Each structure stands twice: as C-alpha cells, then as structure tokens.
Amino acid sequence: MAANKPEIGEFELIDRYFSALAASEDGALGLQDDCAILGLPDTEDLVVTTDTLVAGVHFLPETPADAIAAKLLRVNLSDLASMGAGGRAYTLSLALNENATDAWLRAFASSLQRDQETYGIVLVGGDTVSTPGSETFTVTAFGSVPKGQGLRRGGARPGDQIYVSGTLGDAALGLLALQGKVSDVSRASREFLINRHQYPQPRLELGQNLLGVATSAVDVSDGLAADLAHICAVSRVGAEIKWDQVPLSNAAREVLDQQPELMSEVLGGGDDYELVFTVPTAEAGEIEGLSGKLGLELTKIGRISDDTEHKVLVCGSDGAPVQISDAGYRHF
C-alpha cells in the first residue's frame, strides 16, 4: 500500500548495496531469508541494544550519508562498549525517501563497510521501507560478554572514583559550529569539533578492559551530568564532579576562551560517546596503566557520594556547587 511505486525493489536494493556487508557471516543467510541465525558459545551472554536516528532530529538534514551511517552504527557500538561487550553483528532498518539516490546509498553502504572492518562486526539482517516523511534509521547491535560479567549502571558505591575517557563537549560544540553559533575559531579546531560530532569513537576496547575493574559504566549520550545521574539513580548513590577537572580538547578550550558561557554545553550537551565509569579507589593504579596501554586519556573527575537524593553535584575550582543551566539534552 505504498503511496509511490517503487523505482527499485527491496531485493534489488539489498543485492546492490547491502549483500556485500553480510557476505562474511553464514548466519546472515545472504540477507535472503526472513531471519538471521546467531550462535553463541555458552560461556557468553548476548548483549543487545538498539538506537534510532531521525533526520532533522538526531542529525542536520544536510549531513553526508557517510557520517549518518557512521553515527548510526557507532552510537549502538557505544552502548555495547558501556557494558564491556565486544561487537559481533547488527541489523539495519532503513525508512528511506527520495533523498536516497544511488550515490547516497553507495556512500552509506561504504561507510558501514569501513566501520565493519574497524569494529569487527557484520550485517546479519534488516528491513528497507519507504517513508513519506523524514528518513529514519534503526540499528539493533549484538555483542557478547563473558557470562554474568557485563558492566552495569547499578554497581557504583560511595567512595568510588569517577573517570571519563577522552575529552568532553567536543560533539556539542561541533554541532554549534555547524549551526553557525561558534564565532572566531580556527579552521582546524572547527573541523576537529565537527568531526567529533559526526564520527563518534565507540570505546569498545576500553569497555572490555573495564570488565572486573569498574563498578559501573555508562556512555555519554545525553550529557555528562544526565548520564551520570542514571548511574546515581540505579546505584542509589550520589556523585560529586569537579568542573575544572572535566577533560577538554584544545579545540574546545579555544572556543571556551572566546565564549565561556558554552561551558554548560560541555557538561550538558551530550553526543560525546565517551565512557563515564566508576572504580574503587584501590583500582586507580589499574586505570592509569590502562590509559597508557590504550593510548586514551582517562581522567578522574570526581567521586561517588552517599547522597540519599542520588544527585549529581558539580563543583567549581573553589569546591562550591555550580548551577548547570541544562542537565542534559532529553530526547523526545
């Protein structure tokens, strides 16, 4: 009952653009069956996550196909990372409109192919439909963890140290740069920030190395304060973080020097896809070693408290609490 007659059937579309992405996995059944088959060793738990991106809501309409595909896959991989899972496979649902030209589809599929190689995952199934509205993309990603070992949000304990990977705020500032809201920044910094917005780096290797070390973890998708609040709510603890210890990139510093009011974006902006995690104080040395091993900054930004209201308290350099204007972007 499609309103528009198809220019190309679903099976031709799969053949032309997507079959190659499933070629290495027998269980994908060549994308020719109704289902895929996933085996799993009985020493592992399957970890499942799903995320949807809508044009104009989760990315600007003019975003290149390459960047949409990368973000779609990587935000899901970031969820796997936050549980300490390794990536294995994914399904892909595309609701496409007239913007999905041959060139667009080729760029989209090529981007997925590159990420499959980088992250060791494979397409196992999907659905392709037409939409009269905004393009809508859903990935369901599958990973695995040793049975019963997955990192969770509920294990943080008072006294645990809070760490974050990489730098925060780049993605939010990159979006503002694309929207013309960042003035007076070097071209290199601008490109760095936009790249951080469009091509998040899921911290899969870090997550797997945190198994048995971290007491809780979450990826920063809604904003540092909001995501840490999820850990606090589920763990029934509080958190205190120090504003001036939040790790910033040089590009972000360059922007904040000119527009210090944008610091709230760093704490509340989201889309960083770094990991925030908690570790007992005794494991601090382990984290320093891990930072060196992975070549990834891991910065201590605060500690878990026994606050019975399960709040996230942000303190300035003088130790006094700071008000954040927006406690994190709330989707929908």
Place this chain on the structure above:
Amino acid sequence: MAANKPEIGEFELIDRYFSALAASEDGALGLQDDCAILGLPDTEDLVVTTDTLVAGVHFLPETPADAIAAKLLRVNLSDLASMGAGGRAYTLSLALNENATDAWLRAFASSLQRDQETYGIVLVGGDTVSTPGSETFTVTAFGSVPKGQGLRRGGARPGDQIYVSGTLGDAALGLLALQGKVSDVSRASREFLINRHQYPQPRLELGQNLLGVATSAVDVSDGLAADLAHICAVSRVGAEIKWDQVPLSNAAREVLDQQPELMSEVLGGGDDYELVFTVPTAEAGEIEGLSGKLGLELTKIGRISDDTEHKVLVCGSDGAPVQISDAGYRHF
C-alpha cells in the same frame, strides 16, 4: 537537537508505559541500562528478525494504536514462525510525533502486553525518539531453534508438495474494504476481512511443528506468488500452483462472487502472514495429522518443479497457465 522541547522525557515515558512489559525478564535490566542481556542454552541457535512499519505506508493513518502494535509485533513473529522458531523477546524502537497522546500510548502498550502473553515473549529494550514526519516503528524479534534445525528458504526439491496454512487474500481484501473499494459485502464478512488485515496470526506453533518435516518455508507477506518466488530463487527450483486450490475464506468468496477481478489480489496482495512450505510427498500424511492437531487448515496448492528459470507458474482449473497482473506488492 530536537526541534520541539519534549513534553515528557524518554525515561518517564519508559516508566509510564513500557517498564511493565519488561518486568518478567531479568535480562531487560528494567529498561534502565543501555543494553539488554540474553542468555541462550548451547543447544539452541538464536534467530533474529527485524521489520519496520511506517504510518501511511504499511498501515492507514487512522489505524487504531491497538492494531498498529499488534501488526508490528506479529509481522516479526511471523518471520520467526517461517523459520520454525519459538518467540523469546523483542526490542522496540518508536519514532513518535504529536499523535502519540497518553491514550494512544496506553492503548499501544496494552496491545503489546496482550500479545506478550499470547505469544510468550517479552520486551527487553528499545529506543524512543521524536519525529517531525510519519510515525515509524521498528521491532527486532528474537527466537530460538534447536541448533542447526531452522527452516530455510533454500531446501525445496523438485517433486515436493507445496502447502499453505489458513486462507489467503483476506488481508488484501480487508485493506480494500477499508479503502472503500469492496462493494456489496455483508457486515460480518467485511469485519472478518478487516480483522485479518489488522490482526495477522503468526503461525508460530505450525512453524515449530514443521521442523524436520518441511524442506523450506516462508511467510506470505509480499503475496503468495512473490514469496513462493523467493523459495524458488534460493532453492533453484520452479513451482506450479493451482489457482482453484488456493484456500479462500467464506468472506473472501463472498467478495469474489461480486468482484471476480479481485482474485489477483488473493495471489498478489500480501499481508496474509500465513506460512507457505514445501514437504516431500512421503510426508503428506504427516501434514494431514498436523492440520488436525493444530486445528488449522493446511492446503496443498501445487508442487515444486525442476524449472531452470526458477519461475512460479499459476495454472487455472484447466491446467493452463494464468497471467497474474501483479506478482506481489513490492515494498519500497
């Protein structure tokens, strides 16, 4: 970067409408984590499928929430059925717009709850986002089959009998009735056909009983001829089906008596979600017994041939080939 400020946050929305759907499954982690955890006995393969429905494309915009939820879940369960899998769990991605009122969300969730009980499945995760366009719904469903036993499309052999469950064409005629294109039919028949369109019956029990019996299976989603063509293509065989042996409901007969030209909808219309499957002639007795056991008509409609062009040939009562105007609805 949502255009509209949310009236209700994603976490409140999950709490209010969807948490109850995940309550019975520990691995859903109360829908409070980024991922769900699925264990699986090592005697089973996990079977995965995903389907997306878009308002105005896959269902009429005025369709009640209850029927949308039912169809969304059941078209996925039908895919599991076609592989002989039992249902276990599902994830749910919702891209919602202003039509998603409190009453709408309650009706949608209640419908899912009823189907969870009927089909023995449970919600384990999802994503909820806003869309400026058409509502878009994606379910990824998980089932399991004994290791290596899943029904496939590629096993049909020349000489195999072709069977179909239930009756065909009801859903296509039900859609036409909703669109005012069916004249002169009794109210009871009209309601029967619309019900068949809105509330498909996934044949999970049949599928599981076909393990080790059927050589191939597919569910009728694109239309009998088109879906059987998938079996032919993957199995590298042909098929001959007899027009006058295709099982029809009394309601469909009532419509066809008045509008015989709609017979092409029965063969090409799709959305029946019955199973078409092939069995070696020696197993015919097995199928008759199964029909009695399940209380479900299983009708022999033709046979697999060795046609090297892998075509589906539809023959009239005189045995001569019949031309079908539309070889099945092609989504997208």
